Amino acid sequence: MRLLISTLVLFLTVAASPQLIASAGDQVIGEWRGTSLCTNLKKAPACKDEQVRYVFTRNADATDTYHLAADKLVSGSYEPMGEIDLVYSAADATWSFEFNTPNCAKCRWWYRLNAKDLIGGLTDQSGEQLRKVLVQRHVP
Numbered sequence: 001m002r003l004l005i006s007t008l009v010l011f012l013t014v015a016a017s018p019q020l021i022a023s024a025g026d027q028v029i030g031e032w033r034g035t036s037l038c039t040n041l042k043k044a045p046a047c048k049d050e051q052v053r054y055v056f057t058r059n060a061d062a063t064d065t066y067h068l069a070a071d072k073l074v075s076g077s078y079e080p081m082g083e084i085d086l087v088y089s090a091a092d093a094t095w096s097f098e099f100n101t102p103n104c105a106k107c108r109w110w111y112r113l114n115a116k117d118l119i120g121g122l123t124d125q126s127g128e129q130l131r132k133v134l135v136q137r138h139v140p
Helices: 003-017 024-028
Strands: 030-038 050-058 065-074 077-089 093-103 106-115 115-121 129-137
Touching: 003 050, 024 050, 024 106, 030 115, 050 115, 050 129, 065 093, 106 129
Parallel strands: none
Antiparallel strands: 030 050, 030 129, 050 065, 065 077, 077 093, 093 106, 106 115, 115 129
Protein backbone atom coordinates (compact mmCIF):
# COMPACT_ATOMS: atom_id res chain seq x y z
CA MET A 1 0.00 0.00 0.00
CA ARG A 2 2.81 2.36 0.94
CA LEU A 3 4.48 1.72 -2.46
CA LEU A 4 1.20 2.46 -4.26
CA ILE A 5 0.79 5.78 -2.43
CA SER A 6 4.42 6.76 -3.08
CA THR A 7 4.04 5.93 -6.78
CA LEU A 8 0.80 7.92 -6.99
CA VAL A 9 2.37 10.97 -5.27
CA LEU A 10 5.37 10.82 -7.64
CA PHE A 11 3.08 10.54 -10.68
CA LEU A 12 0.95 13.51 -9.59
CA THR A 13 4.03 15.62 -8.87
CA VAL A 14 5.52 14.94 -12.31
CA ALA A 15 2.18 15.33 -14.10
CA ALA A 16 1.53 18.69 -12.45
CA SER A 17 4.98 20.09 -13.25
CA PRO A 18 4.49 22.95 -15.75
CA GLN A 19 7.91 22.35 -17.30
CA LEU A 20 6.88 18.84 -18.33
CA ILE A 21 3.44 19.67 -19.69
CA ALA A 22 3.63 20.28 -23.44
CA SER A 23 1.60 23.09 -24.91
CA ALA A 24 -0.71 22.39 -27.82
CA GLY A 25 1.43 24.97 -29.59
CA ASP A 26 4.38 22.56 -29.50
CA GLN A 27 2.79 20.59 -32.35
CA VAL A 28 4.45 22.98 -34.80
CA ILE A 29 8.00 22.28 -33.59
CA GLY A 30 10.21 20.79 -36.29
CA GLU A 31 10.98 21.21 -39.98
CA TRP A 32 8.27 21.80 -42.58
CA ARG A 33 8.62 22.04 -46.38
CA GLY A 34 6.24 23.09 -49.13
CA THR A 35 5.03 26.16 -50.99
CA SER A 36 4.41 29.84 -50.35
CA LEU A 37 2.37 31.19 -53.24
CA CYS A 38 1.42 34.74 -54.22
CA THR A 39 -2.32 35.39 -54.13
CA ASN A 40 -2.57 39.11 -54.89
CA LEU A 41 -0.10 40.52 -57.43
CA LYS A 42 -2.05 43.77 -57.57
CA LYS A 43 -1.21 44.56 -53.92
CA ALA A 44 2.18 42.80 -53.99
CA PRO A 45 3.51 43.05 -57.57
CA ALA A 46 7.05 41.96 -56.64
CA CYS A 47 5.82 38.75 -55.02
CA LYS A 48 7.30 35.46 -56.29
CA ASP A 49 6.04 31.92 -55.68
CA GLU A 50 8.53 29.97 -53.56
CA GLN A 51 9.46 26.50 -52.38
CA VAL A 52 10.06 26.99 -48.65
CA ARG A 53 11.53 25.34 -45.60
CA TYR A 54 10.36 26.43 -42.16
CA VAL A 55 12.05 25.39 -38.92
CA PHE A 56 9.98 26.04 -35.79
CA THR A 57 11.45 25.92 -32.29
CA ARG A 58 10.01 26.87 -28.91
CA ASN A 59 11.29 30.04 -27.27
CA ALA A 60 12.54 28.92 -23.87
CA ASP A 61 11.91 32.27 -22.21
CA ALA A 62 8.31 32.90 -23.32
CA THR A 63 5.19 30.81 -22.91
CA ASP A 64 3.45 29.92 -26.18
CA THR A 65 6.01 31.79 -28.28
CA TYR A 66 7.72 30.00 -31.15
CA HIS A 67 10.67 30.96 -33.32
CA LEU A 68 10.45 30.48 -37.09
CA ALA A 69 13.50 30.41 -39.37
CA ALA A 70 12.29 30.59 -42.98
CA ASP A 71 14.32 29.63 -46.06
CA LYS A 72 13.51 29.51 -49.78
CA LEU A 73 14.84 27.09 -52.37
CA VAL A 74 17.06 28.80 -54.96
CA SER A 75 18.94 26.76 -57.58
CA GLY A 76 18.77 23.61 -55.46
CA SER A 77 19.93 25.20 -52.16
CA TYR A 78 18.01 26.79 -49.31
CA GLU A 79 18.71 30.48 -48.66
CA PRO A 80 17.59 32.33 -45.53
CA MET A 81 14.57 34.66 -45.89
CA GLY A 82 14.22 35.73 -42.30
CA GLU A 83 13.27 34.85 -38.76
CA ILE A 84 10.26 35.81 -36.67
CA ASP A 85 8.72 34.95 -33.32
CA LEU A 86 5.11 33.79 -33.43
CA VAL A 87 2.60 33.63 -30.59
CA TYR A 88 0.35 30.59 -30.28
CA SER A 89 -3.33 31.25 -29.58
CA ALA A 90 -5.14 28.24 -28.14
CA ALA A 91 -8.46 29.99 -28.80
CA ASP A 92 -8.12 29.54 -32.57
CA ALA A 93 -5.15 27.09 -32.64
CA THR A 94 -3.09 29.57 -34.67
CA TRP A 95 0.51 30.73 -34.58
CA SER A 96 0.81 34.36 -35.71
CA PHE A 97 3.11 37.35 -36.05
CA GLU A 98 1.90 40.90 -36.71
CA PHE A 99 4.13 43.60 -38.20
CA ASN A 100 4.19 46.93 -39.99
CA THR A 101 6.22 47.97 -43.03
CA PRO A 102 5.71 50.85 -45.45
CA ASN A 103 4.24 48.38 -47.97
CA CYS A 104 2.25 46.29 -45.50
CA ALA A 105 0.69 48.08 -42.52
CA LYS A 106 -0.77 45.78 -39.85
CA CYS A 107 0.11 42.66 -41.81
CA ARG A 108 -0.01 39.21 -40.24
CA TRP A 109 1.76 35.93 -40.87
CA TRP A 110 -0.35 33.05 -39.56
CA TYR A 111 -0.18 29.25 -39.50
CA ARG A 112 -2.63 26.52 -38.45
CA LEU A 113 -2.54 22.73 -38.48
CA ASN A 114 -4.96 21.10 -40.90
CA ALA A 115 -4.74 17.32 -40.51
CA LYS A 116 -1.10 16.56 -41.39
CA ASP A 117 -0.47 19.86 -43.19
CA LEU A 118 0.46 23.26 -41.87
CA ILE A 119 -1.51 25.91 -43.73
CA GLY A 120 -1.19 29.65 -43.45
CA GLY A 121 -0.32 32.81 -45.19
CA LEU A 122 0.18 36.52 -45.12
CA THR A 123 -2.79 38.85 -44.77
CA ASP A 124 -3.00 42.64 -44.84
CA GLN A 125 -4.88 44.90 -42.43
CA SER A 126 -8.17 44.34 -44.27
CA GLY A 127 -7.74 40.57 -43.94
CA GLU A 128 -7.02 40.12 -47.63
CA GLN A 129 -4.63 37.26 -48.35
CA LEU A 130 -1.31 38.18 -49.99
CA ARG A 131 0.36 34.75 -49.69
CA LYS A 132 -0.89 31.21 -49.24
CA VAL A 133 1.31 28.67 -47.47
CA LEU A 134 1.00 24.88 -47.56
CA VAL A 135 3.79 22.84 -45.97
CA GLN A 136 4.20 19.29 -44.68
CA ARG A 137 6.36 18.04 -41.85
CA HIS A 138 9.76 16.99 -43.15
CA VAL A 139 11.07 13.67 -41.86
CA PRO A 140 14.70 13.11 -42.92
